[in-house]
Amino acid sequence: MHETDMTKALIHTIRDWWEVEGRPHIETLHLVVGDFTCVEPESLQFAFAAHTRGTFLDRASLAIRTTPLIAFCHSCQAEYEPEIGRHYECPMCNAPMDDIRSGRELKIERVEYTALAVGRAAG
Numbered sequence: 001m002h003e004t005d006m007t008k009a010l011i012h013t014i015r016d017w018w019e020v021e022g023r024p025h026i027e028t029l030h031l032v033v034g035d036f037t038c039v040e041p042e043s044l045q046f047a048f049a050a051h052t053r054g055t056f057l058d059r060a061s062l063a064i065r066t067t068p069l070i071a072f073c074h075s076c077q078a079e080y081e082p083e084i085g086r087h088y089e090c091p092m093c094n095a096p097m098d099d100i101r102s103g104r105e106l107k108i109e110r111v112e113y114t115a116l117a118v119g120r121a122a123g
Contacts (some may be wrong), residue, residue, distance in 0.1 A: 003039060006106070007047040011057065013108070018056060024113040026060045035084060036069040036103035048058030 002066045012027070017027065033039050048062045073090035079101065080106050082088045087099040 002071065003043040003083040004049045004059070006039065006044065007051045010048070010108070011051060011055070014057065014111070017111070021113075022115065024055070024115045026111060026113045028041045028063050028112040029057075030063045030112070032063065032065050032105045032107050032108040032109045033069060034067045034069070037079055037106045039106065041066060067102050067105050067110065070101045071097045072099040072101050073097075074099060080114040 006076050010031075014026070014029065018024065031044075033041060044063055044064065048057075052058055052060065052102070057108050069082055069084055070079060071090070073093060075095040076090060076093040078090060078092045080091055082097055089095060090097070093123070
């Protein structure tokens with residue numbers, strides 16, 4: 001299950017940002033996951049919940065937006081959605097898939113957080 005390794009990499013990346021930003025309370029991590037990455041959103045959610053328990057991300061939620069596999073055929077200039085694992089060739093002219101326009105994304109889109117108030121002594 002490569003979702004576990006992805007979760008660990010995500011935690012490492014977010015931890016670096018979190019420390020630089022003054023350790024804000026992270027509410028939601030928004031990810032974009034393409035259908036052609038072979039990442040299962042449900043498995044990623046499970047791995048995230050398991051690996052963030054007791055950490056700085058313990059109460060954070062993971063919001064995943066998926067993007068479909070979209071290909072473009074240079075032979076006939078058609079944009080199409082291949083059937084993952086079945087038919088990748090262009091349905092119009094049967095040319096092999098050679099240009100993927102969407103579906104390989106795997107990125108942090110944004111982080112929702114609340115900055116922690118810094119107390120100052122009156123004087």
